[in-house]
Amino acid sequence: MDSKNSKKQLFIGILIGILLMIVVTLITVLIVIRHYNKEDVGAGTVVEVEDSLLDDETVLKIEQIQDYLNKHSILDTDEDTLRKGLFRGILEGTGDKYCEYYTPEEIQDLMGDYGGSFFGIGASIAMEHDEPVIQKIYKESPAEKAGLMAGDIIHTVDGVDISGMTLDEVVSMIRGEKGTPVVIGVWRDSADELKLTAIRDEIHVEVVTYEMKDNGIGYIHIEEWYDTTPGQFSAAYKDLQTQGMEKGLIVDLRSNTGGLLSSVLDVLRQLLPTGPMLYVEDNQGTRETYTNDTESDGIDIPVVILTNGYTASASEIFTGAMKDYDKAISIGTKTYGKGVVQSFYYLADGSAIKFTTEQYFTPDGTAIDGAGIEPDIELTFDADAYYDEENPVDNQLEKAIEYLEEGRLMESDTAA
Numbered sequence: 001m002d003s004k005n006s007k008k009q010l011f012i013g014i015l016i017g018i019l020l021m022i023v024v025t026l027i028t029v030l031i032v033i034r035h036y037n038k039e040d041v042g043a044g045t046v047v048e049v050e051d052s053l054l055d056d057e058t059v060l061k062i063e064q065i066q067d068y069l070n071k072h073s074i075l076d077t078d079e080d081t082l083r084k085g086l087f088r089g090i091l092e093g094t095g096d097k098y099c100e101y102y103t104p105e106e107i108q109d110l111m112g113d114y115g116g117s118f119f120g121i122g123a124s125i126a127m128e129h130d131e132p133v134i135q136k137i138y139k140e141s142p143a144e145k146a147g148l149m150a151g152d153i154i155h156t157v158d159g160v161d162i163s164g165m166t167l168d169e170v171v172s173m174i175r176g177e178k179g180t181p182v183v184i185g186v187w188r189d190s191a192d193e194l195k196l197t198a199i200r201d202e203i204h205v206e207v208v209t210y211e212m213k214d215n216g217i218g219y220i221h222i223e224e225w226y227d228t229t230p231g232q233f234s235a236a237y238k239d240l241q242t243q244g245m246e247k248g249l250i251v252d253l254r255s256n257t258g259g260l261l262s263s264v265l266d267v268l269r270q271l272l273p274t275g276p277m278l279y280v281e282d283n284q285g286t287r288e289t290y291t292n293d294t295e296s297d298g299i300d301i302p303v304v305i306l307t308n309g310y311t312a313s314a315s316e317i318f319t320g321a322m323k324d325y326d327k328a329i330s331i332g333t334k335t336y337g338k339g340v341v342q343s344f345y346y347l348a349d350g351s352a353i354k355f356t357t358e359q360y361f362t363p364d365g366t367a368i369d370g371a372g373i374e375p376d377i378e379l380t381f382d383a384d385a386y387y388d389e390e391n392p393v394d395n396q397l398e399k400a401i402e403y404l405e406e407g408r409l410m411e412s413d414t415a416a
Helices: 002-039 056-072 079-092 104-114 142-146 167-174 229-242 261-268 314-324 395-406
Strands: 100-102 117-120 123-128 131-137 153-157 181-187 194-199 201-204 208-212 217-222 248-252 273-281 287-297 303-307 329-332 340-346 352-361
Touching (some): 079 352, 100 104, 104 167, 123 167, 131 142, 142 194, 167 181, 208 229, 229 261, 248 395, 261 273, 261 314, 273 314, 303 314, 303 395
Parallel strands (some): 303 329
Antiparallel strands (some): 123 131, 153 181, 181 194, 273 352
């Protein structure tokens, strides 16, 4: 009798266990679906992935690689870092040179940039020949106080060699909490590393600077296309008008590598007549038009845009649209040729990915990706004249002033 009861209890126990497993499985599926729905807000529907990369063979390989690293690598194999490498590796496999994976902290810093402020040292950095080089030092910034200079090549951050790191990784190491120190090791004129300590602070970026030149010519330099750019541009433009800007306007976009699409379109609305400003086309061939709906004939004075090989993306959108409407000519050298748009997609844990989703065309339907925009007056920047200590001269800017004073484009100046 006891044996029968034991068997019965065992059977009931197994049945309850099976039922519990089914319930747990159903709950898990619901969590995954909710997870994907939360992850995919504003990014399309992602619930089920066909031909998943994570088949049994791939998972086995990943586990074998991790096991070998744990047993034999002389380096620390931090699991979080390895996971980031997996995510970045998937994106790298697309061949999209503009794609990126961002941790929650990195995407927060990046969006802070676009908002016009961040916690850091106040230096603009770009990659040159796979090395991070300081392009600009903001006035009265921690970088300026520490003695950092434009042209410095960054070698270490807090003693860590940054060779092989991406620009985003280097910037992430330099940024940090307000009031904390960061030691930047740079190469300058000598082979010896120069170590300088900066105290991080909140940096408010003035991305638009301006001044009145002689003879009623205004000058506006746009450094980045941030959320704050349209408002700063509008204030600068109105002030120049008040000061008597009647002869023309120079817009300096040299080394402006881009930024927010919404930012450049908001500035174009202040200068273009009513009509299309930009066309974008997605991977299905669907075309969307961004139109200036303001009732305007556009700017009524001549405009010169200064460009170089680092004038890219949103800056090329601006240049292409202004030229297509015959509202501007450009002086300098050919632009970079980035005629594609990237979009951000947030993941459930607050991280994000960025990849190319659209190609853009100027109002006349011109695709500039890989081609760039040729200047109307081709003129190479004279660095020796610009850095002359006794009589510094910006030859491209001087040419723009000369053009506006004469009021016409000389046939001999037209780029071939």
